[in-house]
Amino acid sequence: MEEQTRTTETLSKGQELRVEAQPQQPVSVKVNFGKAELLGTELVAGKEYKLSSESQPIFTWHGCSIAHTATTDAAYVAEETPMRQMLNLHAALENQRQKAHDSNGQGPRIMVVGPDFSGKSSCCRILANYACRMYRTPILVDVDPNDNFFGMPCCVAAAPVTQPADAISGFVDATPVFFHFGHTTVKGNSKFYAKAVERLGKTVQAKLSEDDKARASGVVVNCPTCPSDTLLQIQAAFNCDVICVLDQERLVNELKRKLTASKVDGVKILKIPKSGGVIPLETEAKLRRTQERIRQYFYGVPHHNPFMPHSVSIPFSRLRLFKVGAPEVPLDCLPIGAKRTEHELELEPILKFSVDLLRHVVSVVGCEMTANSDQIKYSALCGFVVIESYNEERDSIKLLAPAPDRLPSTVFLLHETSFSDTS
Structure with a gap:
């Protein structure tokens, strides 16, 4: 592992320190003296912050001294900021x-x-x-x-x-x-x-x-x-x-x-004008950030605000699992006199488990099991779970949930995203 060294930057008023970290390597920063802020949040002098691997702009209105670790691809002081x-x-x-x-x-x-x-x-x-x-x-x-x-x-x-x-x-x-x-x-x-x-x-x-x-x-x-x-x-x-x-x-x-x-x-x-510190992300980096967003929902931020998720098992027959958007039916396949519906808004039920559902995130909808289509699609959500595994013998699924309590609803809506839990 590369040894971390610490560099001190002295910023004049109106300058911005832009720190770009290597993938999956956080950057530690500390304001030695003066005042600085990160996207409008004031940083406490003397406190060490471990920031994520994305570009982080630290701005000062009056001047300050900032120490940061040297595990970065780049760390530079910018004169022009918005x-x-x-x-x-x-x-x-x-x-x-x-x-x-x-x-x-x-x-x-x-x-x-x-x-x-x-x-x-x-x-x-x-x-x-x-x-x-x-x-x-x-x-x-x-x-x-x-x-x-x-x-x-x-x-x-x-x-x-x-x-x-x-x-x-x-x-x-x-x-x-x-x-x-x-x-x-x-x-x-x-x-x-x-x-x-x-x-x-x-x-x-x-x-x-x-x-x-x-x-x-x-x-x-x-x-x-x-x-x-x-x-x-x-x-x-x-x-x-x-x-x-x-x-x-x-x-x-x-x-x-x-x-x-x-x-x-x-x-x-x-x-x-946009900031010169904005960095476009490649496809792999976008996917990694999406995974990190989902991970933080269940696990919080390591070493700062960690959570403890739980596994919950539930019979598949007790679920009402849907996907919004059904395949479009060709006109020549419709019954005589029938009109084409808005297939993008149709609620498609998922009645049998398939391996394609594994690792997918699902929304837990805040409605009753007897709710109609519009109530299911447009009700506020209670939270989110991930389908972890399926027990064929018991016809039950194991879910990754943010809390051990009983699920507030068993009406689920499927996401296109999946989550690979490597914790």
Whole structure:
């Protein structure tokens, strides 16, 4: 194993230390003196942080000294960062929040859009953290089914955030509401994605109508990379009045044109430069990050906030297991006079176990066994489990569950993702 050495960097005000770790090797950093922050979360001086293997930007407004381990491919100090623009954006949003608080009105609802690896989630995390540091409680919405703030891919989720994210494990204290999607990309089932976003939007609007502080604090929406028509569906679902576009002039013009054509007024479109520290991930790295997200849901963050999952056995006959989206039936195979249904929204039951189900993640739906199709598809989720094994003799399956308690529901929806537990 390569011996770790420690390097000290002295940052002037407005500079950013960008640390890029080798795959599966965490980086230890410590602020020796001064003040620094990681995506809007202030780092405690003298405390050592073990950061993940992704690029980590540590910024200082006033100057600081940072020590870090030397197991990195690169660690360099950047002069140009988008943090000043982010602070200006935060100040404008905070002004709207204060006006909303004084008038008991609606605070800003901002959605962040852009191409892959433009820093959308980083931007949302900074804005949410800065709002929390002003004692606001914004609702953080993540409709990116591939890289969700709240841990589990193939879903859309939202949660009020009451304090800044933990530097290592993120918004661990948030209590999100999840809705099932089942795919890691919007194009996996765009019709069902639109329905899931619409359902989440109604849930968020209901929360805003009953919580004065959340309403004044507003909403921050992290969007996936998707067509502009899908972005407009997201804008409508959450009634966003600010669209922040990262590093894509063409998308700015396209959204302006389509909003005008749709006669949607009162929406500001802002262009924000992306950080130079954003690193595109190869396919293997994307898959590894997806696995890590699932692992953290069940096992937490090692050496920081570990969890202890449990195995639960249940007869397969007691389950109602479904997949959203059925194969399209050719027109010439339909009965005379029959019309083709929206096969993307059909609920396909899985009545027999097959080895293809092993290791797959499934959503545990918060509904009764007697629930109808729409209730199953559009109910909020209780959590997630993984199908570990099948006992043919007993016709039972063993599930990896986050808690030893009895499952709150035995209505399951299948994800396209699987989880290889190597713990």
